[in-house]
Amino acid sequence: MARPTPLSGFPEWLPQQRIVEQEILSRIQKTFELNGFAGIETRAVEPLDQLLRKGETSKEVYVLSRLQAGDEDSHSDRSLGLHFDLTVPFARYVIENAGKLDFPFKRYQIQKVWRGERPQEGRFREFYQADIDVVGAGELPYHYEVDLPLVMAQALNSLQPLGVPAFKILVNNRRVAEGFYRGIGLTDIDAVLRNIDKIDKIGAQRVAALIVNEAGATTEQAQLCLDLAALHGSDQSVINDARALAQRAGVDNDLFTQGITELSTLLEAAAQRAPGVIEANLKIARGLDYYTGSVYESVLIGHEDLGSICSGGRYDTLASDGKNTYPGVGLSIGVSRLVSRLISKQLVTASRSVPTAVLVAVTDEATRHQSDAIAQALRSRGVSTDVSPTAAKYGKQIKFADKRGIPFVWFPASTTDGEDHPHQVKDIRTGEQHNALPETWLPPACDLTPQVTSTET
Known part of the structure; x- marks a missing residue:
């Protein structure tokens, strides 16, 4: 065409x-x-x-x-x-x-x-x-x-x-x-x-x-x-x-x-x-x-x-x-x-180009259903959430979010080498990362939706 x-x-x-x-x-x-x-x-x-x-x-x-x-x-x-x-x-x-x-x-x-x-x-x-x-x-x-x-x-x-x-x-x-x-x-x-x-x-x-x-x-x-x-x-x-x-x-x-x-x-x-x-x-x-x-x-x-x-x-x-x-x-x-x-x-x-506040990372395609469940739990509480399109390295998934202005990336709970790792959410603007539960965590109100502001502020 x-x-x-x-x-x-x-x-x-x-x-x-x-x-x-x-x-x-x-x-x-x-x-x-x-x-x-x-x-x-x-x-x-x-x-x-x-x-x-x-x-x-x-x-x-x-x-x-x-x-x-x-x-x-x-x-x-x-x-x-x-x-x-x-x-x-x-x-x-x-x-x-x-x-x-x-x-x-x-x-x-x-x-x-x-x-x-x-x-x-x-x-x-x-x-x-x-x-x-x-x-x-x-x-x-x-x-x-x-x-x-x-x-x-x-x-x-x-x-x-x-x-x-x-x-x-x-x-x-x-x-x-x-x-x-x-x-x-x-x-x-x-x-x-x-x-x-x-x-x-x-x-x-x-x-x-x-x-x-x-x-x-x-x-x-x-x-x-x-x-x-x-x-x-x-x-x-x-x-x-x-x-x-x-x-x-x-x-x-x-x-x-x-x-x-x-x-x-x-x-x-x-x-x-x-x-x-x-x-x-x-x-x-x-x-x-x-x-x-x-x-x-x-x-x-x-x-x-x-x-x-x-x-x-x-x-x-x-x-x-x-x-x-x-x-x-x-x-x-x-x-x-x-x-x-x-x-x-x-x-x-506008602070970002999409309404999405959280990108849920995908560890591998076999566990995508777990990322989908996390996203659904966040959405049910009014948080606009997307799931990473690919199970790439976490660095690439973070870059995917950063390009769109999505402020938070969610890393699903996992078990590696017999050790349990809890859910974690990362503010990719500051690098701050901490444990969280999709049933209770909410982003700050200013990040819940895109913010439209003057370029002079």
């Missing part, structure tokens, strides 16, 4: 790297559950018309088809696509199961998604997302727009002992932006938001030109939009600056007032519950038009070039069956993007 060519955009980690990913997923899941979120998983495919509701282009969706599809089912298959995020599947899930769910419904979902975009660092065609959402039936109190980014802050904080860099969650409120734009006389709000979202990519002056050309703004109106987008800060000074700008621009409407009041509330709560983590940044637009309130993006400090690792916002009409509406707020961590940066920059390491 010829050597296969890797597929770009479909990451496959080595075992030691996979341990890092699994530890990150485990800590995120634990945080979500500690905060009362219930886990669900949705199907991998959705109808294409539903997938495209969010305004994504068809080139980003992988269409489902079968090589051997018959004429009678090829059309139905072509109407399905792999989901490219977890928001649309969750909205559909809520509508289908509304009669069985208790509202407000808090869910987490950790699952792979597929997106047909150009692969580059931190961007993949197949990747893990970790989402939390809370949805209400008919209404959803504003305090959830405060609570959810703080839960995400807690999740990201739980990863910092592993070597994940410090982070900031940047927040804005779509009501602030829309109220301000309408207050200065603009009507094509989506066009303004879509272009404000491009400031970091193409620069403020090019964005101003796009607002003039695509949103019908005057040069003065475009500049006022940029002035609003330039405001940022983690305390109430940014709120005061936004109100002063609105007053100077003649903006006085309920939408702006509601948005700026909500943003102020969020900053006040964040200052008490997660000081220094959340920052108001009024250029954050999240160009998707279904967001209606708070919007969020998160960046790793010192790794801003990676882009947002966690984003989301408030939505009011995404989950609706025409009669009932289920407003919600949610955020999503791009787990694969985060892991790829940790690996590429060698920020994190």
Whole structure:
């Protein structure tokens, strides 16, 4: 068989790297559950018309088809696509199961998604997302727009002992932006938001030109939009600056007032519950038009070039069956993007490449069954154990364990020259060796499972 060519955009980690990913997923899941979120998983495919509701282009969706599809089912298959995020599947899930769910419904979902975009660092065609959402039936109190980014802050904080860099969650409120734009006389709000979202990519002056050309703004109106987008800060000074700008621009409407009041509330709560983590940044637009309130993006400090690792916002009409509406707020961590940066920059390491804590040596093939029995006794007590593949010299068996990072080698009891030798276990890192019984011995807690730590510690 010829050597296969890797597929770009479909990451496959080595075992030691996979341990890092699994530890990150485990800590995120634990945080979500500690905060009362219930886990669900949705199907991998959705109808294409539903997938495209969010305004994504068809080139980003992988269409489902079968090589051997018959004429009678090829059309139905072509109407399905792999989901490219977890928001649309969750909205559909809520509508289908509304009669069985208790509202407000808090869910987490950790699952792979597929997106047909150009692969580059931190961007993949197949990747893990970790989402939390809370949805209400008919209404959803504003305090959830405060609570959810703080839960995400807690999740990201739980990863910092592993070597994940410090982070900031940047927040804005779509009501602030829309109220301000309408207050200065603009009507094509989506066009303004879509272009404000491009400031970091193409620069403020090019964005101003796009607002003039695509949103019908005057040069003065475009500049006022940029002035609003330039405001940022983690305390109430940014709120005061936004109100002063609105007053100077003649903006006085309920939408702006509601948005700026909500943003102020969020900053006040964040200052008490997660000081220094959340920052108001009024250029954050999240160009998707279904967001209606708070919007969020998160960046790793010192790794801003990676882009947002966690984003989301408030939505009011995404989950609706025409009669009932289920407003919600949610955020999503791009787990694969985060892991790829940790690996590429060698920020994190795992203590070994296998879960195995103990390798049981084999004296000779005739006594392999004894080594198997020792391994089973250790496994029954929760110790991940392997048995040496060959009855080589003990030195070679130790090298086998050392190559994989297995910390302990177990030497079975034996009798030689009429002398009994008890079971012994050796820490091959230190050379310490002592008698032990498989029914009572346990490795230190830090060696029971692979440890994921920062390379700087």
